[in-house]
Every structure is written in structure tokens, then in C-alpha cells.
Amino acid sequence: MPRHRFPNTRERIEKAAIRLFVERGVAETTVRDIARAVDISEGALYRHFVSKDELVWRVFEREYVHFTERLESLARPEVTARGKLAAMIRGFCLAHDEDPWLFRFLLFVQHGQLTRLAPGSPTPVDAVRDVIAGGIASKEIPEQHPDLAAALVFGIVLQPVTFAAYGRLSSAVTSMCDRLIAASWAAVTTV
Amino acid sequence: MPRHRFPNTRERIEKAAIRLFVERGVAETTVRDIARAVDISEGALYRHFVSKDELVWRVFEREYVHFTERLESLARPEVTARGKLAAMIRGFCLAHDEDPWLFRFLLFVQHGQLTRLAPGSPTPVDAVRDVIAGGIASKEIPEQHPDLAAALVFGIVLQPVTFAAYGRLSSAVTSMCDRLIAASWAAVTTV
Amino acid sequence: MPRHRFPNTRERIEKAAIRLFVERGVAETTVRDIARAVDISEGALYRHFVSKDELVWRVFEREYVHFTERLESLARPEVTARGKLAAMIRGFCLAHDEDPWLFRFLLFVQHGQLTRLAPGSPTPVDAVRDVIAGGIASKEIPEQHPDLAAALVFGIVLQPVTFAAYGRLSSAVTSMCDRLIAASWAAVTTV
Amino acid sequence: MPRHRFPNTRERIEKAAIRLFVERGVAETTVRDIARAVDISEGALYRHFVSKDELVWRVFEREYVHFTERLESLARPEVTARGKLAAMIRGFCLAHDEDPWLFRFLLFVQHGQLTRLAPGSPTPVDAVRDVIAGGIASKEIPEQHPDLAAALVFGIVLQPVTFAAYGRLSSAVTSMCDRLIAASWAAVTTV
DNA sequence: GATGAATGAGGTTTCATTCAT
DNA sequence: TATGAATGAAACCTCATTCAT
Numbered sequence: 001m002p003r004h005r006f007p008n009t010r011e012r013i014e015k016a017a018i019r020l021f022v023e024r025g026v027a028e029t030t031v032r033d034i035a036r037a038v039d040i041s042e043g044a045l046y047r048h049f050v051s052k053d054e055l056v057w058r059v060f061e062r063e064y065v066h067f068t069e070r071l072e073s074l075a076r077p078e079v080t081a082r083g084k085l086a087a088m089i090r091g092f093c094l095a096h097d098e099d100p101w102l103f104r105f106l107l108f109v110q111h112g113q114l115t116r117l118a119p120g121s122p123t124p125v126d127a128v129r130d131v132i133a134g135g136i137a138s139k140e141i142p143e144q145h146p147d148l149a150a151a152l153v154f155g156i157v158l159q160p161v162t163f164a165a166y167g168r169l170s171s172a173v174t175s176m177c178d179r180l181i182a183a184s185w186a187a188v189t190t191v
Numbered sequence: 192m193p194r195h196r197f198p199n200t201r202e203r204i205e206k207a208a209i210r211l212f213v214e215r216g217v218a219e220t221t222v223r224d225i226a227r228a229v230d231i232s233e234g235a236l237y238r239h240f241v242s243k244d245e246l247v248w249r250v251f252e253r254e255y256v257h258f259t260e261r262l263e264s265l266a267r268p269e270v271t272a273r274g275k276l277a278a279m280i281r282g283f284c285l286a287h288d289e290d291p292w293l294f295r296f297l298l299f300v301q302h303g304q305l306t307r308l309a310p311g312s313p314t315p316v317d318a319v320r321d322v323i324a325g326g327i328a329s330k331e332i333p334e335q336h337p338d339l340a341a342a343l344v345f346g347i348v349l350q351p352v353t354f355a356a357y358g359r360l361s362s363a364v365t366s367m368c369d370r371l372i373a374a375s376w377a378a379v380t381t382v
Numbered sequence: 383m384p385r386h387r388f389p390n391t392r393e394r395i396e397k398a399a400i401r402l403f404v405e406r407g408v409a410e411t412t413v414r415d416i417a418r419a420v421d422i423s424e425g426a427l428y429r430h431f432v433s434k435d436e437l438v439w440r441v442f443e444r445e446y447v448h449f450t451e452r453l454e455s456l457a458r459p460e461v462t463a464r465g466k467l468a469a470m471i472r473g474f475c476l477a478h479d480e481d482p483w484l485f486r487f488l489l490f491v492q493h494g495q496l497t498r499l500a501p502g503s504p505t506p507v508d509a510v511r512d513v514i515a516g517g518i519a520s521k522e523i524p525e526q527h528p529d530l531a532a533a534l535v536f537g538i539v540l541q542p543v544t545f546a547a548y549g550r551l552s553s554a555v556t557s558m559c560d561r562l563i564a565a566s567w568a569a570v571t572t573v
Numbered sequence: 574m575p576r577h578r579f580p581n582t583r584e585r586i587e588k589a590a591i592r593l594f595v596e597r598g599v600a601e602t603t604v605r606d607i608a609r610a611v612d613i614s615e616g617a618l619y620r621h622f623v624s625k626d627e628l629v630w631r632v633f634e635r636e637y638v639h640f641t642e643r644l645e646s647l648a649r650p651e652v653t654a655r656g657k658l659a660a661m662i663r664g665f666c667l668a669h670d671e672d673p674w675l676f677r678f679l680l681f682v683q684h685g686q687l688t689r690l691a692p693g694s695p696t697p698v699d700a701v702r703d704v705i706a707g708g709i710a711s712k713e714i715p716e717q718h719p720d721l722a723a724a725l726v727f728g729i730v731l732q733p734v735t736f737a738a739y740g741r742l743s744s745a746v747t748s749m750c751d752r753l754i755a756a757s758w759a760a761v762t763t764v
Numbered sequence: 765g766a767t768g769a770a771t772g773a774g775g776t777t778t779c780a781t782t783c784a785t
Numbered sequence: 786t787a788t789g790a791a792t793g794a795a796a797c798c799t800c801a802t803t804c805a806t
Contacts, residue, residue: 027218155346183378190377409600537728545724568763569756
């Protein structure tokens with residue numbers, strides 16, 4: 001019955017979908033669930049998205065690329081590897097606290113979207129790995145497998161978010177940010 | 192004349208299901224997929240499991256509890272917090288390399304099974320957190336939020352497995368075990 | 383300031399619709415397809431037609447009746463059955479070459495419209511059959527079932543159009559007209 | 574409720590579907606219609622056919638190829654072009670009277686299936702055209718465009734079936750067979 | 765015990781039509 | 786008056802589960 005109530009239907013669909021995808025999983029979220037959350041008919045969704053699959057992919061890709069670029073531009077001005085790493089970790093924390101649903105959608109739900117990225121597309125993992133590789137090259141970081149080091153940093157940063165999702169930790173990740181930076185640096189420099 | 196071609200049908204179902212759940216996700220795996228993988232009819236599956244849901248849950252619970260106990264019994268003989276933590280991390284790595292599909296099923300797929308555990312059931316997270324809390328109490332580990340510390344250890348141990356799943360790291364996690372122990376200890380003791 | 387960019391929107395809709403109906407079928411052509419082909423909005427279509435169904439029917443009826451009358455008036459001045467038949471076949475060929483889409487829409491697509499014609503409405507089939515019946519009465523054509531004879535003529539005239547649609551024959555049907563007349567006469571007079 | 578009542582579900586589906594496709598058109602026939610006609614559930618259909626589209630295509634291709642071969646093998650033993658043509662036309666009539674629904678499905682409904690045939694697959698049209706081309710080569714038939722001649726024969730044979738479908742002619746096409754043969758020969762030899 | 769056709773609820777998608785703007 | 790987002794019924798299809806054989 002209500003028509004044209006909100007001009008930004010598309011955005012509202014994306015927001016609702018992301019949240020549902022995180023809460024229940026992509027497969028477990030029906031198009032009807034999304035439509036209900038936005039209070040439009042199921043059919044109306046299809047004026048904004050070609051298919052459920054395309055909705056997932058479009059949002060994922062756009063935001064994933066955007067997030068990667070954001071990380072990269074945070075690291076760029078920094079000079080030392082430590083500075084770059086710290087800036088990126090801060091970027092993770094801020095991104096999470098700004099929009100926890102989106103953050104978790106991008107980094108946990110994924111749902112096989114990762115494999116659909118154009119081969120060679122830069123990812124947050126690459127961004128972190130490259131900074132570490134640079135630090136190794138400049139002797140700031142001891143010699144080691146850069147991918148393993150990147151895994152350590154990723155784990156240190158993401159796992160608290162998972163714990164937060166289960167209520168084991170506060171969901172204000174930014175408040176732990178300095179600790180995560182310190183822990184990451186310790187993990188990376190301890191061989 | 193053997194009634195069953197394979198006497199251990201039930202085990203074979205579980206093994207195949209776990210693998211499919213990890214590869215595609217639980218919702219994306221159909222009962223038909225599982226039946227085909229085991230080369231029995233769909234109907235025959237229901238002689239071994241009440242429902243798909245029950246299959247997921249039964250396997251999850253049994254193995255999750257088992258894994259938790261294993262971790263606990265590895266830690267028990269150790270005296271120091273560091274020794275306990277190292278033993279547990281070694282336990283993670285061994286468990287992964289013994290049966291990577293099961294490991295990933297328990298620790299990544301989950302699919303909301305975690306929330307179905309009887310409240311108060313011990314989990315690997317609890318096991319790690321308790322050891323850390325003990326270390327803090329005995330002053331071996333500096334004062335800090337034990338859940339956050341547990342998150343750091345979990346992240347450090349699990350993220351390399353994720354990277355391995357994407358081909359970024361070798362899937363022989365045991366070979367990285369000492370490094371993971373060192374990194375965990377560094378992360379936990381650096382405040 | 384012109385209210386409409388094109389004053390003949392209605393005609394343009396009909397033309398585009400007919401072509402789409404022939405190319406894809408009536409059911410397979412969506413209102414959106416038609417709107418896009420005419421470059422107007424879907425809603426605007428409904429200012430010109432009550433419904434898709436009505437669009438099909440209105441165009442069909444008007445043109446079918448018109449085509450029938452045209453055939454009849456071509457035959458009327460002729461005296462002999464052979465002359466009448468030749469004039470009508472020439473009418474078919476001309477009608478096709480003037481507007482092949484319309485011709486095929488009327489004679490092939492039909493889509494059950496035929497059964498909606500008012501009972502007793504004259505059709506091209508009737509026109510041909512009547513001429514043949516007249517020829518039989520006047521002994522110009524040997525005694526036979528006039529409907530079967532009409533079927534022969536119809537088949538001889540329409541099948542080349544079908545072949546043309548599949549690229550098996552040139553779509554300039556008029557160039558084959560004399561041949562079709564001769565063949566029809568031969569078929570009708572050979573018992 | 575009823576299960577396994579008839580062993581030949583697949584055949585029954587095909588028969589019912591073909592009839593519905595002819596009566597209403599392919600697009601206008603829903604999967605539900607077919608299921609109801611066979612008295613099974615919609616879902617059950619999908620154990621026998623991958624999709625509605627595949628059902629249409631599978632039946633069409635199998636029967637179309639079969640019908641073409643049948644025509645060819647009827648013509649083969651005959652020596653003269655006239656004999657071959659007569660045999661084929663008799664083949665058309667018999668095929669129609671044996672199973673009018675299938676005949677009309679193959680030769681009228683088509684629904685764009687024709688374009689999906691492997692390029693170069695022999696069709697009834699080719700069979701007739703080849704016989705005519707042979708007759709022209711052997712001087713039995715006067716010089717002319719063999720495709721046009723084939724169109725004449727096709728029209729003469731198929732149009733009575735169309736008339737029969739509309740009740741204008743008896744649906745016992747075999748009874749008109751000799752007439753159709755004579756008319757075809759007259760049409761083809763009259764240049 | 766095993767089989768796999770059948771069920772039926774529910775999911776995704778399409779599309780003729782309406783109507784607020 | 787034209788637009789196109791929205792509706793809602795209905796289409797196609799999937800899949801966990803049942804059950805006659």
C-alpha cells in the first residue's frame with residue numbers, strides 16, 4: 001500500500017540485508033526476510049537488484065574494495081612499518097565501530113564472495129601482508145614468512161570482533177585498539 | 192553374505208557431511224549431496240540420522256566436547272601457564288593436521304551450533320581463557336582482561352588455518368606450531 | 383512546446399508490439415519489452431491500451447478484418463474462379479511484402495485470437511473457400527471438398543512465408559507469386 | 574498421497590505435456606497444469622525433468638529426430654522421386670493419425686526449438702527438399718528452386734492438419750493422403 | 765534394510781498492472 | 786501527462802522428509 005515513502009530504498013535494502021546476512025547467514029536469509037525488514041514487497045526488491053545473489057555480490061564487492069582502499073590510504077602517509085601497521089589496525093577498529101554489521105559481513109560472512117573477486121584485486125590481507133613484507137625488507141621486522149605474519153595480525157585484530165559478537169567482549173573495538181597494535185607488533189617481531 | 196557393503200556407514204556419512212559442510216556451507220549442502228558422496232540412497236541416510244539438523248548437531252556436539260576435553264587434558268599435566276598454553280596450542284595444531292575438515296567444521300562452520308550447547312558447557316575458548324586467568328592470578332601473565340587475551344591467542348592460532356584454507360599458507364599447521372606459541376605468549380605478555 | 387515527442391505513439395506501440403510478438407511470441411513478450419522498444423514508460427502504455435491482452439486483441443481484430451476485406455475486394459471484380467483466386471493470392475503476397483511482421487502476426491501468431499472472433503465473421507480462409515466453392519458450382523473446378531481445396535491453397539501460399547522466416551527462401555514473396563498461383567491452380571484442379 | 578501408482582510416470586508426463594503444449598502453447602502451460610494432468614505433485618515432475626525447458630527440448634529433439642529418420646527410411650526403398658515423395662507424404666499422414674498431438678507439437682508448436690537443433694541435423698524439411706532436388710537432377714521434376722518446391726509440398730501436407738485442428742476438416746488425415754500426394758505432385762511439376 | 769519416487773512447504777523470480785509523485 | 790517504484794499473484798524450482806515397494 002505505501003509507495004515511495006522513502007527515497008533511498010536501495011540503501012535501506014542493503015543495510016537490512018547486510019544485517020540479516022550477518023545475523024543468520026546468507027543462505028538462511030530469505031528475500032522475504034529482507035523485504036519485510038524494509039517493509040516493501042518481495043517483488044519490489046527486484047527493481048533494485050537483479051537477484052539475491054547479485055545483491056550479496058554487489059554490496060560485498062563495492063564495500064570490500066572501498067575498505068581495502070581506505071586501509072591503504074591510511075598506511076600510505078606513514079613512514080615506518082610499525083606506523084603503517086598501527087594505522088591499518090586503527091582503520092580496522094574504526095571501521096568496525098562505525099558499522100559493525102558491515103564489518104562482520106565483509107570479514108566473516110563472505111560466503112564465497114572472495115573467490116569471485118577479479119584475480120589480483122587488492123584485499124585487506126594483501127595490504128597488511130605488503131606492509132609486513134616492506135618491514136622485513138627494511139629490517140624493521142625480522143626475517144619470516146610474510147603471509148604467516150599477516151595471519152597473526154589478522155587473527156589478533158579479528159578474533160576480538162568475533163568474541164564481541166558472542167558477547168564475550170565489549171563491541172567497542174576501538175577501545176582495545178592500542179592493545180591490538182601492541183600485541184600485533186609483539187607477535188610479528190617475536191620469532 | 193554381508194548385508195552392508197561397508198559396516199561403518201554412519202562414520203562415512205559423518206566424514207562426508209563434515210567435508211561438504213566445510214566446503215560449501217551447511218545450508219548449501221543438500222541431503223542428496225551427502226547421500227551421493229557416501230553412495231547410498233537419500234532414504235538410507237534417515238536410518239542413521241533423524242534429520243539433517245540432527246546430523247549437524249550430533250557431530251558438532253560430540254566432537255566439540257571431545258576436542259575441549261582433549262585440550263584440557265593436554266593442559267592439565269603442565270605446571271606453568273606458559274606450559275599449559277603451549278600444550279593447548281600444540282593440541283590445536285595436531286587436531287588440525289589430523290583432520291583438517293573436522294577442525295574447520297568445529298571452529299569455523301559452527302552455523303549457530305554454539306548457541307545450542309548447554310549453557311555452561313566448557314568450550315575451547317573457556318579452556319584457553321581459564322589458563323590465562325590462572326596465569327594472571329599467579330602473576331605469570333600481566334594483569335589484563337582474560338577474554339581479550341584469549342581472543343588474541345585464538346586469533347593467532349586460527350587465522351593461519353583460514354589462510355591455509357585459501358592457499359595462502361601451507362596446510363601443515365603443526366610446522367608453524369612453535370611460532371604460534373611464541374607469538375601467543377608475546378601477545379599475551381605485552382600490555 | 384510539443385506535449386508528445388511523437389504524436390503517433392499508439393501506432394508506434396502497435397508496430398513494435400507486433401514485431402516482438404512475431405519474433406518471440408506473445409507470452410514471451412513483456413509489457414516492459416514493448417515499452418522499451420517504443421522508448422516510453424510502462425505506465426504510459428496503459429494510457430493507450432487497457433491491457434496487454436486488449437492490445438493483442440484490438441490489433442489482431444482490426445487488421446484481420448481489414449485484411450479479409452481487402453482480399454474480398456480484390457476478388458470481387460474478377461469474373462472467373464481462377465481470376466479471383468489469382469487476385470487473392472496476389473493480395474497475400476503483396477500484404478506480406480508490405481508488412482511482413484503484420485502478415486506473420488495475423489497468420490501465424492494468432493495466439494488463440496481466432497477463436498475470439500465473433501462467430502460468423504468472415505476470414506481469409508472463408509474468402510478463399512468461397513471462391514473455390516463458387517468455382518466448383520460453375521464447373522470451373524472439379525467436384526471436391528472445398529475446405530480441403532482451400533487448405534491446399536493456404537498451405538501453398540503460407541508455407542513459403544514460413545520458409546522465408548527461417549531463411550530458407552527469399553522474403554520477397556511477391557517474386558514467387560506467379561508460381562504460387564500456378565501451383566495452387568494445379569493443386570486445386572488435380573483430383 | 575498416492576505413490577508409485579503407475580510405473581511409467583515419465584511417459585505419462587511427456588504425453589500430457591505435449592497435449593497441453595499443443596492446446597494452449599508452451600508458455601501458457603504451467604508446470605502445475607502438467608502435474609495436475611498427470612496427478613502428481615509439481616515437485617515430483619522435477620525428479621523426471623531438470624526443468625520445464627528441458628522437458629520441452631528433450632521431447633522435441635528425440636521425436637523430431639525420430640520422425641525425420643522415419644521419413645527417410647520410408648523414402649529410401651523407393652526408386653523414383655515421385656515414389657519417394659509419395660512415401661514421405663504417406664509417412665506424414667500416418668504419423669499424424671497415430672498421434673495427432675505429437676505431430677502438431679513437432680510441426681507447429683516448435684517454440685523456437687528448431688533453432689536449438691545441432692546445426693546440420695537433418696529435418697523433415699531437408700528430407701523433402703533432398704528428394705525434390707534428386708528429382709530435379711534426374712529430370713523427373715522440372716528445373717526450379719528446390720526449397721520453394723519443398724515449401725509447396727510442406728504447405729499442402731500441413732495446412733489440412735491445421736484446418737483439422739480448427740474443425741474445418743476431418744482429423745483423419747490419412748483419408749486425404751492420396752489427394753495430398755496428387756496435389757503435391759501437380760504443384761511441384763507445374764512451373 | 766535399502767531404494768528412490770513422491771510430497772509439500774517454502775524459496776526465488778517474473779510480470780501485468782496500479783498509483784504517488 | 787508521464788514516470789517508474791511498488792504491488793501481489795503466480796510462475797518455476799529446491800529440498801528435507803516420507804513411504805510403498
